[in-house]
Every structure is written in structure tokens, then in C-alpha cells.
Amino acid sequence: MKVDRRSFLAFGVGGAAGTALSPLPWKLTDDLSIWSQRWPWVPIPKDGEIRYETSTCTLCPGGCGIAVRMIGERPVKIEGRKDHPVNQGGVCLRGAAGLQYLYGPSRVRTPLKRVGKRGQGQWARISWEAALSELAGKLKALRNDGHPEGLACITGKDRGTVAALLKRFMTAFGTPNYFGPATSTHALETAVRTMTGQEGPVGFDLEHSDLVLSFGSGLLDGWGSPVRVFKAVSHRIERHAEVIQVDSRMSNTAARADRWIAINPGTEGVLALGMAHVIIAKSLYNQQFINQFAAGFDAFKKIVMADFTPDAVAGITGAAPGVIAELAEKFSQAKRPVALCGRGRGMVPGALSESMAVVALNALVGGINQDGGLRLLPDPAYISWPEPVMDPVALKGNQAPRLDGAGDHPVFSPATPNRFFDQLRENAARTPAILMVAEANPLYTLRDTQAVEKTLKQIPYLVSFSSFMDETARQADLILPNHMFLERFEDVPSPAGFSRPFIGLSRPVVAASYNTRHIGDTLIDLARRLKGSIAAAFRWTNYETCLKETLGRKWDGMLKNGYWMNTAASPVSWNTLFKTRSGRFEFNGEDMAAPPWKSIHVAAAGDSSAFPLVFVPYDSIRLASGSVGNAPFMTKTVPDTVLIKEEIVVEINRETAGRYHLAEGKKATLATPRGQVTVRVHLSDRIMPGLVAMPTGLGHTAYDDFLAGKGVNVNQLIGPAKDPLSGYDAAWGIRAKITKA
């Protein structure tokens, strides 16, 4: 048969068409996918029956109720508890990523003893027995030398039984050097204490307010108990309530608020007093409250009328006098207004007078303990252990002055950890022999990171209780890893800003995955090893029995419901609320030498000619900026206008950027009086001119590859500014300059 050109082509085309119509191509594609995909290293998760365990999340002070989906003994997902009064079903992205912390590579899996140089990351795995006897030996030696005050402790939590046990340990041991955290919650509580005489948590009745005026508080950026605040802000639409956000850049909160008032950063308190001026001048305040329940109003009025006129306030804040008057009128005419303080997430306490100004504004409209207003909550006061009996060594040690200087200011603030490091720098002779760090990461969270690191290195013996290999743990001599929150019992009292008396219960949903121990058990064990009066102060067999005994009659209900809430308690009326000596609300605070309003405007440090711009850190819900950093899923959500590869992106007003010849996405050098870093710039139409804004929560040097080495820690660029009234860190920013790299 002759194959000519025509039949060859016909055969070829016909063959191709025939193959295409046959099942062969489909079979081949199917086989191809099977051959290319069945790799043995793609995991097949073990299946089983689904059940839910409830607990309380402790990744932030929000205290949300969580429901953990379990397959057998394996937790597979964290969801919000629908029947929980705080978060009512929602969860935040951090809570949703919680299991990544549980099984992540940065967990400390066993007690570790440093073998290499400090911070080198060379460890020997040791047993709990060896670790505890080593620490007990060092502690005994301190007491034998008669200097128990050489032991100091920094903790990131100051509520609940774990904090109380730590504090008790320090007292029984004989040292006053127990430093809790200092956040905007603490500054607000200090302000409320000096103005009302009330000790205890402060809440905001956001769910019933018809006008929420936020002085820079990041309602949608992680302030308070985030899920609860998100719900309150989002459901205001149905309630026809309004949210007004005062902020120097358009935060997520400002973007979703009904109105955004841009003012110069750090002048929120001044604006509050400017509003007070208008309210007083136009007699818009609550006459009944001022006449019958307030003291010091005349002195307050005199200062506000003289120094905080709309024109003067406009000059400082940059808000127009008309806007100040309008805000004041709106605020005083709302039925249930509330003013909030604490910048961003509230990690920095700020000047005491700023919190006081916001409390005063709430008081002017009679918004204290009223529907939709500021709530003074009774201290749940369920921890009523007998005072530890101190032996002579402990008695003497407790007389020593505190190393953080708390107490040598007009208003006593419970802790000022930033000043601990400042004071050691000034006087190295006072360096403690042993520093214990629990649920805190000062090497990351405190201002002026470089200086803190240098000072920390002077301390001869550093003990960390961290569950994770964080910046501070990496410098430690000994790590006694705590259980992760899903592995342990803990009481979680007073969710930040929650408006009712509340105690949550965190409980183990999974057996400890590694060779870790509850910090409560570690302390009880240590106390036993130290014998004598210290052991006598810790008579509990273990932490769980301690917690059970402490909660007493509440325990069974908490075990069943996961929380205790006092639903019966209605807010105390003005008649009996104020525990000041006058029995009234003190506008200028009690025991102040002079009214506190002079220190309200904290200027940014630095010379304005060398540093013409102002650097402001900002908080974002997608970046955890506390002691525990982001989980990988969280970092995955960070947009590329914040992080590009390893480089942090700063936000700068488009016009300002033009003046410095900066282009979108291009590199620049950012310098402040404290440090200099290379950044990329994002030109923004949502930030005031003259500012450079950087997100908090990046720039970790520890943790895993999913977090370490990405971006810059804002604390490298800012130093603390000491508030003269309280000693709190009042720095909200610093002067800066930026140049094209």
C-alpha cells in the first residue's frame, strides 16, 4: 500500500481525533495526578469522634471563653464559646491560631540549663529535680548571706492566684522586688483610685453606650477584651450608637468609626481638658453630680478655664476650636456617653494625668456607674490567704527599697518595670543577684531594648518560667518551662474593660505535651525546698488544690460553667461609691501636692531641628506585641504594606514623603535619638503630615523562623519617658528623621 502525503495526514489527524474521543486522555490525566500526588509525607490526620472542651483563653487579658474541638485526646481547633458572657461566640485571630503555640517549634520542652555563653542558645537538658535543687541552692545562699532582697521578679500578670503565689513567694522569701506589668489598665486604675478611692478593676459599659468617644484607644486594634469590644462596636449600628475615634492616623478603629478626629499624637489628654473647658463654660455638665458628689471642682474649673481654652487646645492638638466645641456639646448631650483612654492596645501606661483627664470627662457628664458609662467594679477579692509569717531574714529584706522605685512618686503606682532597668543603669551596685521572669518578656516589651539587654546581662543569674524560647528566656541561665494555657488550670479574673465582676477559669484540655510544669507547682516545690517560714507559707499539696481551696464555694460552679459572674451586683450608687476622705469624687485626685494637669502634655523626646518628624508606633490586631509573639497564621495575614520579606514598612503621609523624596516601597533610613534602622516606606493618605508610623509586634529576635528576624521592634527606637506623678512610662513616640537610603 502506498502511503501518500494525503493519507498520511488523514491517518494522523484521524488518529489524534480518535484518541481525543476515547477515554485515554482522561485516564492519563487521572493517572498523572495519582502518580504525582501520593507522596508518603503528606500527613493523613487521625480521625475520630468530635467532642468539645471548654476553657478560657489567656493569650491576652481579654479572657474569652473558648471551645476546643477535640478528636480523641487531640485538640484540632479553637472556637469561641457561644454561651460565654465575655465573647459570646466570637474568637479573635490569635485565639483561632492558639494551637500553633501549643505545638510550635519555639516551645521549651524540658528544663534547660545554660552551657554556652549568655544568649548563645547552648543548653543542657536537665531534670526538674536538678533544676529545682540548683535554684533552691542559689536562693538559700542569698538568704544565708542575709540579702534576700537580692531576688527580684518580673511578671507579666498581676491578677489571679498565679500572680498572688509569686508575690507571696517573694514576701515570704524576704524581698519587695516583685514587679508586675504597667499598662494603660494600670494607669487607669491608679487614676480611678486617686480620684474615687476605689481599688479594683475599671470597666466600660460599651454595650449600652450611645456615644463612645475613644481617645486613641484601638477598639478594633486589640484594646480591652477584643472580641467583646468588636461586637459592641459592630452592633452599635443596630443600636444607633456612635463611635468617635481620636487618633493621629487612620487605625482600623478610626476607619470603622462614625467619625475620625485627627489630632497631633500625644495630645489626647489635652483635647479631653479642652472639651471639659467647653462643657464647663456652657454649663453642660451634670449639675447634680458636681454639686452633691464631687470635690475639687472649683480648682479643676479654674485651671481648665485658664489653661485649656479652645484656642490654646487647638494650638497643641491641631483640632479646630469649632471641632472641640462640637465634640464637647455632642458628648455632654448624649444620653449615655463614655470616654475611653489607653492608646492603641494599651500596652503603655501613659501619663497619669491623661487617664485622669478622661475619667474627669466621664465624671463631668455624670457617666460614672451609670448605664453605658465607666464602671467601678468591686475587687472580686477571692484570694484571702492568711498573710505569710516572715522570719527575721525576710522581715529585714522586705524593708529594703524597691528596685523599680515604685512608691517614691506622689501617686503610688503598683509597678514600674521600665524604671527597674533605668535605676540599675544609674546604680549598678544595686543589681539583684537573681532575677526571675514569669509570663513576661522585658527584653522585647520594654522601651529602649538595647539598654535593657545590656542591663539584663549584668544580672548574675536569670531564671525564666517561659513556655516559649522568647528573647528573655534566651538570655536565661535556667529555664523552668511553664505549661501552655491549654495544659493548665488558672483563674482569669476581670477581663480587661469588662463591665461586670467576673472570674474565668482556664483548664487543661490536653495533657502536658512536654516535660513542663505549672508555675504554681514549681513555686510550691521551691518553697518546700527552702523550708522554714517559706515552706509554711505554701502549705498546699499542689497548685490545683490551692486554686480549689481559694475559689471555695465558687469552684464547683466554675468547673461546670467555666466562669463565675456576679449578675446580681448592680453598680454602686454615687451615695456610697466614693471612698475618698471627702466621700466625693476628687477632680484633681487625692493627696496631690498640686492639681495634676501641668504634666498632661508629654512632648516627644529629641531635638526638632535634627529630628523634624515624629515617630509613632501603632498597634494592629494582626500583630501580637506583648510578651508572646505572633503565631505563624497571624503573621500570614500581615499585609504587604506592613512587611515585605524581612523588611518592615513604615507609613508616612504622601506629602511629607514628597518633601524627603521618598517613593512607594523604596528603602529609607529611619533614625531617632535612640537608634537607626533601615525601612521601606508606604505613602499613605491616612496619616497626619509630619509623622512616621511603625507597627508594633515585629522585630523579634527569638521564637521560630516564622517570626524571628522579620521587621523592627519599635522599642529599639523609643526610650521611656518618666511621668512625674506616677513614674509610669509616658512615652507615646519620639522625634525622628528619615532619609532616602
Next chain:
Amino acid sequence: MKHVDSKAKKYGMVIDLDKCTGCGTCMVACMAENNVPFKKDETDKRLSITWMRVFKLTNGKPYPDNEICYLPRPCQHCEGQHTGHSPCVSVCPATATDYDSETGIVSQIYTRCFGCRYCMGACPYHARYFNWWDPVWPGEMEKYLNPDVSPRMRGVVEKCSFCYHRAQLAMEKAHVEGRKELKEKEYQTACTQACPAGAIVFGDLNNPEHEVHQVAQPDPHHHGRPKNPNAFRLLERLGTNTKVYYLSSREWVRRAGDNYLDSEGSASHE
């Protein structure tokens, strides 16, 4: 032709952009539910697998008149002009993605996919992602994987499934209890459940009693175009007939959802 049950569902979503805060919880809840992998560097967003992604829209005005709006984007589960004519389903040579006329969900069958990525090219919403690498769960994170969703491997495309495994679980439960129909909130996606702002509503668009139907008011004569004046769908004029509706009280946001050249006008609100 497939037989279409008269009680066929059309699961869909309404996302209220006035409530969305841009927090990103939906993204993380989705990742945790669906065993979505992650890498050391996720800043190249073209390579970052996010079944649900929150976009940031802007009105483009200079300071201080600039405004933003966050827009969460799951797979839009397009129905097309006639049932199942979704952009991706039409081009898949391996039938790895299919339109389920019982639920209206566009599926993705990983073991059938051989990675040609035609569907990614066809999808107008960039809702599909390719696994360029095998997933790696560091530490012991493999322990938290959800057995109801199979982990994917290198070389396949993946996308939002409206948490179809949750529909299966709910239907199994209903079957055991002798019910034929699911209750309204019985089947919810992970993002809907997690949203702290309550911005997402999920349900059967065919069921007039369901909130999604009542809010979006889909017009059956115009391929489900919303009758609610504040509601819109993304790129309405392409005729993709999507099942994700958005609500916004702001005109510029609604216009941005139907993004065309100025001269072309807008289809959703003529």
C-alpha cells in the same frame, strides 16, 4: 442533564462591610479549619494560600478625605448564567472542580487535580491558589490537623469549599436524627462562626426564611442579582452569578465592587 431536586439548596453568604473591621480572624479561622499550609515568608501575596483573604479598598482621595473599606473574599461559588457554568468548572480538563447542584457549592477534588491551573486563570476573583511546595508543619503541628479536610500536596490547586465538610457533618447528624432538612444555623462556615464582629451571615439563598435570603433579596429573574439597594456582588456584570453578597451603605464601596473602566458604567445599580 443532572436531575435537580426541587429542594435544592443554594448556600451563600452575605458579608456586611459596614461591620467588617478587617481584623483577619476569618482568614485564620479558615486556615485552622481547613489545614491550610504556611511558609516562613508569606509576604509575597501571590504565593500566599488564603482561601479567605481580606482586601483593603480605598476611595483614593487625598488626606484627610481618604476612606477605606475591608472586603473579605472567599471563593464566590459562581453559578454562572445556567447552573454550573462557573468560570473555573468550565475550563477544568480533569473534572477536579465541579458544581454541586444540590448545594450550589463549587468543589475542588485535590486528587483529581493535576495542576494545569486553567481554573486560576479563569477565576475573576483570584480565589484559587496553587501549591508550589509540599506543606510542612513545623514542630509537632501535624498533631492539630483536622481529619475532616485532607491536607493538600504540591502540584494541586486549592480554594474555599464553604467548609463543605461541615455541611456533610450537619447532614449526617440530621440523618441520624431522622430529619431531611438542616436548620438554618446548623451548617455554618468556619469564618462565619469565628467573625468577632458578626459581619458574615451564611445560609440557603433559596430559602425565603433564611437571613441570607432576606438580606440579599436575590432576584430569580436576573440570576440572583440583589434587590437590596445596599447589596452588591463582585463584578456583577461578568454574569458569574456569585453566591457571596456584600452590603455597604457607602456608594463608593458598592461601585468598587463592580470595577470597570469609567466609560463602561456599572451593571449592578443602573
